[in-house]
Amino acid sequence: MDIEEPVTMNQEGLSLPVGDPVTLIDGAAGTETIDAGVLVELYRRLVLGRRFNQQATALTKQGRLAVYPSTTGQEACQVGAVLALADEDWLFPTYRDTLAVLTRGVDPAEVLTLLRGDWHHGWDPHAHRVAPLATPLATQTVHAAGLARAAQLRGDSLAVLAMIGDGATSEGDFHEALNFAAVGRSPVVFFVQNNGYAISVPIDKQTAAPTLAHKAIGYGMPGVRVDGNDVAAVYETVRAAADRARAGGGPTLVEALTYRVDAHTNADDATRYRDAEEVEAWLRRDPVVRMENHLRVRGLLDEAMVEEFREGAERMAGELRARLSTDPDPDSSAGAGADALSLFDHVYARPTSQLLEQRALLARELAAGKRAAKEAIA
Ligand SMILES: Cc1ncc(C[n+]2csc(CCOP(=O)(O)OP(=O)(O)O)c2C)c(N)n1
Numbered sequence: 001m002d003i004e005e006p007v008t009m010n011q012e013g014l015s016l017p018v019g020d021p022v023t024l025i026d027g028a029a030g031t032e033t034i035d036a037g038v039l040v041e042l043y044r045r046l047v048l049g050r051r052f053n054q055q056a057t058a059l060t061k062q063g064r065l066a067v068y069p070s071t072t073g074q075e076a077c078q079v080g081a082v083l084a085l086a087d088e089d090w091l092f093p094t095y096r097d098t099l100a101v102l103t104r105g106v107d108p109a110e111v112l113t114l115l116r117g118d119w120h121h122g123w124d125p126h127a128h129r130v131a132p133l134a135t136p137l138a139t140q141t142v143h144a145a146g147l148a149r150a151a152q153l154r155g156d157s158l159a160v161l162a163m164i165g166d167g168a169t170s171e172g173d174f175h176e177a178l179n180f181a182a183v184g185r186s187p188v189v190f191f192v193q194n195n196g197y198a199i200s201v202p203i204d205k206q207t208a209a210p211t212l213a214h215k216a217i218g219y220g221m222p223g224v225r226v227d228g229n230d231v232a233a234v235y236e237t238v239r240a241a242a243d244r245a246r247a248g249g250g251p252t253l254v255e256a257l258t259y260r261v262d263a264h265t266n267a268d269d270a271t272r273y274r275d276a277e278e279v280e281a282w283l284r285r286d287p288v289v290r291m292e293n294h295l296r297v298r299g300l301l302d303e304a305m306v307e308e309f310r311e312g313a314e315r316m317a318g319e320l321r322a323r324l325s326t327d328p329d330p331d332s333s334a335g336a337g338a339d340a341l342s343l344f345d346h347v348y349a350r351p352t353s354q355l356l357e358q359r360a361l362l363a364r365e366l367a368a369g370k371r372a373a374k375e376a377i378a
């Protein structure tokens with residue numbers, strides 16, 4: 001059977017993402033088109049991010065954090081993509097994107113609230129236009145596409161950055177979100193951090209596509225590959241995609257090539273599924289060192305600035321350690337007047353009978369617990 005006429009696409013001029021990923025800091029293009037102040041700020045944020053990861057990992061060892069998915073090695077992705085956003089834009093992060101949330105301006109202790117094991121996620125999403133960290137894979141992509149569509153219908157000019165891992169691109173939600181955003185030409189930047197693994201599953205077991213960026217073409221949006229360990233390249237690529245989105249050009253899929261230097265979380269042993277040489281090779285492409293070297297060669301960074309940024313990161317880490325080393329009171333963590341029963345407050349606008357039953361059960365348990373404690377003291 002002959003294949004008939006080619007299908008007419010709604011989008012003109014889409015081409016497959018072939019060739020090398022976008023690289024600026026040690027590529028031919030260079031960083032001259034980016035403001036020097038922005039470049040230095042990108043580096044300062046990388047230094048803060050590296051220290052934030054070290055501190056959060058230490059807090060898991062002290063039992064102060066329940067779990068921490070480290071972004072060591074992926075700092076350029078999270079810093080570059082978020083600094084590329086405008087104030088009016090929205091960010092939809094995953095559990096791995098704590099540094100992205102920090103870079104958006106959320107208080108460091110609030111960033112870690114969920115990972116501390118609290119029942120709420122810590123910050124007001126509207127204050128910085130940052131949605132909660134999504135643990136169920138790819139669910140944030142449909143929320144992002146929905147918010148972008150709503151903004152379009154209301155006539156608000158903004159872009160939405162939906163962050164996602166390589167493994168999560170196999171979820172149905174990812175497909176639905178890309179399709180929905182492309183059909184509506186909604187202002188979304190889908191930003192995949194391809195760090196090579198979904199826990200122990202390597203990327204070649206995840207997809208048969210030549211690259212993750214190729215998937216964009218099937219939905220009718222551009223797909224771009226970028227060096228995810230080059231903070232300037234990530235910044236420029238996401239900035240261009242977000243500008244395009246705000247101008248009505250529709251969504252873009254960006255695949256950033258990076259590496260998760262630490263294990264999946266503190267509960268994982270990565271030596272069981274990858275060898276030391278692979279890790280070493282990526283350490284030679286460390287995003288913080290690469291940017292530092294680049295800025296020094298360009299004469300934009302000196303020893304005093306490096307020292308100042310390190311001291312700033314040290315102060316942030318010290319304050320974070322102090323704040324997370326106090327014992328949280330589980331009955332008042334949601335603020336004044338809140339207690340364990342407030343768990344039931346935000347489930348439904350009108351609680352179901354089962355929920356009311358469960359609430360009453362917990363209320364009886366709590367009262368019995370208090371009585372028992374009083375008797376023990378008496
Ligand atoms: C719907 C769903 N299925 C399974 C999981 C369990 N899970 C947590 S992280 C993870 C791997 C995700 O890998 P990737 O998307 O590459 O992100 P990374 O952790 O590498 O940043 C899996 C399978 C989950 N959280 N949600």
Ligand SMILES: [Mg+2]
Binds near residue numbers: 165166193196197199
């Ligand atoms: Mg991954």
